[in-house]
Amino acid sequence: MEPIRTFSSPTIVLPIENIDTDQIIPARFLKVTSKAGLGKNLFSDWRYDAQGQPKPDFVLNKPEAAGVKVLVAGDNFGCGSSREHAPWALYDFGLRAVISTSIADIFRNNSLKNGLLPILVEPAVHARLLAQPGMQVTVSLEEQLLTLADGTKVKFSIDPFARYCLLNGIDELAFLLSQEAAIATFEAAR
């Protein structure tokens, strides 16, 4: 995994609440045995018509979505199915952060393991981001700061261990494997 430190990007905005992981990546795309290439099916049912043609009105199909790293979405993003294919698809599309007022537990966990930052902001900040699609923002994981286009700095919280892993590009499994002695002791004591 590539380490994450600081990045800047315009935003794309999906002002819809409760976007579930079935919308992020419909189940028919889960019949894969790797995680590569899921970005082309990201938001498939909103993005393509029945003939598979891109719907021009959908935000991901607009020219300004190219190369964008930050998605701003409505409340309770990522609810529903535990499919890790959801963050895989978002990451594969090029996104590195999702900003909302709340983010579902399993999706948040899965995102942190895949270099996709789940960032929670207060409703007032959220409203500004929703109102200005394309706003240039900077995300600093080191400082845990989101900087808006006008220079406003917004502190965000993130699990300290997940932050450490993301900053250093390491995964949690290495840490768990290093706990072997404690695990063996626990098993022996039961």
Place this chain on the structure above:
Amino acid sequence: MSQKPRTLFEKIWDSHLVKPPTADTPAVLYIDLHLIHEVTSPQAFTWLRERNLKVRRPERTVATMDHSIPTTPRGADGKFKIIDSQAAAQIKQLETNCADFGIELHALGSEGQGIVHVIGPELGLTQPGMTVVCGDSHTSTHGAFGGLAFGIGTSEVSHVLATQCLLQSKAKTFAITVNGSLRPGVTAKDIILAVIARIGIGGGTGYVLEYRGPAIEALSMEERMTVCNMSIEAGARAGLIAPDQKTFDYLAHRPRAPQGAAWDKAVAAWKELKTDEGATFDREEIFDASTLEPMITYGTNPGMGMAVTDSVPQPTNATLTKALQYMGLTAGKPLAGQPIDVVFIGSCTNSRISDLRAAASIMKGRKVASTVRAMIVPGSMRVKKEAEAEGLDKIFLAAGAEWREPGCSMCIAMNGDQLSPGQYAVSTSNRNFEGRQGAGGRTFLASPLTAAASAITGKVTDVRQLLG
């Protein structure tokens, strides 16, 4: 030394802590039972191979196939025909992974095969006080036995395979207290739909729910599984119910439950698994079962639910407007009477023998409306066999419904069982998200009784009109 009173969740958490959290690291939590299936596990095994890792405790992982398998009748050779080459590759991959890493597999066609959340309890694998995980959000089902059971992603599947542990932050606790008793025609499914309608689909985020109170205690184990199953639809990763005599009676003599002296010892320990007097929850909501009606959803998430006698609410925000537009429904109009195209009775929420008996009690001696396709999909091979021994299959077939092979089927619509764009379905499953049952399909979630009644009339129906 007297200990601070603890909730059931806290007791299970404490007894599985390999290492408590520190300022810099989350807790290391031991996992007793790991269930896997074909869709969310292949990449995890790939990562194990890449790192040259073994499965640390293969006897604690059990595999089955359910999500992408066909539920159409077998061919003359007794074999299932898998038309989809991607699904076939995924199924083959699970067989290879289980063989290579020494994991017990209940493969397609075998007598133990079924939906992962149906076979765990059925085999007696799921037991009180356990930590249970699976790469599937409906793992919360297993909390019905008084364990901590939650869905995980594929990265975490690899963590459990390699270390039998997960890194976890401790959840908050939320008591869902249900007093009173259910009236005829109102079921466990209606309780959980009412809970989600009130607290909202994000209302349980960050919490473990504990369902308690007289109406919960009165439920059978299968009904408790229905309730716990949909905890995730309120945003809660887990929901649990303290074990009692019903739990022990259900587990006694199951193939994988403790036997003999070990059983007596286990039951003695299980009896301690309840929230202590004086323990506090971070949040509580109280419900009265005696005021509940049969529930149905009208929108595009499980929180958009109402009594089947109610009218579709006026949209108060953009999300609800969008939902009603997708559903093609008019605010202010009753949902009862809405014509439907499909009835789906199945899924890890409602595909157990008691669910099929409930549906059969309505369909017996009646005919499915000519405009409706009704699919009955048992949760497992064992459920299917039991239903056939009781003649339920004959009742369904005589009514004009389809009697299928076990699997997730149209709940997730990965295997070809799906709605056509625009079709309306009454489903006993757990999600009514846009396209969940097929692109463009429109889902009303309800109980097996409501689904069966709606199949007969061809419209969304209050089952109480058909009860004797």
